[in-house]
Amino acid sequence: NAEWGVGERLPRPPAAHTASFAYNPGVKPRAAAQMKAFVRYGPAEGSQRFRHLVDLARVGLVFPDATALRLGLDEILENFEVVDVRNHYHQSAVALTGERYVEVLVVMKNHLPMPHVCEIRLEELAFFNAHTEVAPHLKSVCRGFAELYHSCGAHSGAIEYLAQKVLRSTPDSHNVRIFRRQVTRVFGSSVVAWRKMLGSATPLAFPKFKDACLQLSTAAVQVRGGEYWQSLDAARAGCISLFELDPYAVVLLAKVRERVLTLVPGGNEVVDVEELFESLAALASPPATPGAFQSVEWRRVCKKLGFSQYEADRAFSYLDFQ
Known part of the structure; x- marks a missing residue:
């Protein structure tokens, strides 16, 4: 409805008769969409x-209680072409902020030249009110992180979005932590595992990830490839x-690379690897083995x-391909 303004409420929406009202958060702003794509999906x-942006068009449905929400969800599942349901009431899917809601992705085709995926957020009134009240404070906290890292040369918008994502994301599950430990135990580090099993392949699709899981020695890891994938591909990007x-390994290696490149004279874009190694060796005593560093x-x-x-040892484990 063109007359339904941003921030306005529509009582008793026909899409879910048990809802108290529908809320229009507005189309996702272009800058916010670009930053989400850059931070969340850019690395892969x-x-x-x-x-992978599926929340450009979105709407909220607010219910008086959980029973009405469940009935509204059933109505949406019956009347719309639903492609995904994300239950943020489940204990394993509750974010650090404590938000509780159900997110439904539907395909809209009516009067559109091309089908479009839209996001519907189903939420209880109590959580909707709490979310609305806390939103300005949460935004202030995220901006504070951006200001802290601005002096380091970090992208302010990316840091602000990343802080928001961390606060609104679920912690890694116990099984995913076990999986990472198993990968480290077998290969020495996650980076070495990636290079040995996958080479320089990026992004990684599920079939190849499943084959990689089969290379691990533990049977429990081998049969849970799908579960690990769902946790790692939380953004539903398909890769x-x-x-x-x-993420810690990537961030640390990026920091190491940035500081190592400060040794390149004049900031040349073309780096001579041998000259760069000699510059690194000059920072400490000459290496015992020519062309290689021992851990010490x-x-x-x-x-x-x-x-x-600690950071040096972690970086060494990531770079030690042997």
């Missing part, structure tokens, strides 16, 4: 990142990157670059 999809598998030698180099011993 690159220039194809925008195709994952090393960033989803181990790497620690000395990283200390000069401003990393702690």
Whole structure:
């Protein structure tokens, strides 16, 4: 309805007769959509990142209680072409902010030249009111993180979105943590596992991920490939990157790369690997093995670059392909 303005409420919406009202949050702003695509899908999809945005068109349905919400969900499942339902009432799907809602993705085709996926958020009135009241404070916190990292040269918009995503995301499940430990135990680190099993492949689709799980020695890991995939591909992008598998490793290696490249004279775009290695070796005593660093030698180099011993050891485990 063109007369239904942003932020307005529509009582007793026909799409769900048990709802108290429908709420129009408005079309997702272009800047917000670009930032979400950049931060959330960019590492795996690159220039194809925008195709995974399914909340450009959205609407909220607010119910008086959980019983009415369940009846409204049944009505939507019956009358719409539903492609996904995300239950954020389940204990494993509750975010750090404590929000409770059900998210439904439906396909809209009527009077459209091309079908479009839209997001419907089903929420109880108590949680809707709490979400509305807290939203300005949450935005202030996220902006605070952006300001903290702005002086370090980080992208303010990306940091703000990332802080919001972390607060509104579910923690990793116990099984996913066990999976990461098993990968580290077998290969030494997640990065080495990715390189040995997958080479430089990115993004990674489910069939290849399942084959990789079969290479692990534990039977429990082998049969739970689908469960691990659902947890790692929380954004439903249909693919994952090393960033989803181990975001800490990617961030640390990016920091190491950034500081190592400061040794390149004049900031040349073309880097001579041998000259760069000699510059690193000059930060500490010459390596015992020509062309390679032992762990102790790497620690000395990283200390000069401003990393702690813990960060140096982690980075070494990621880079030690042997």
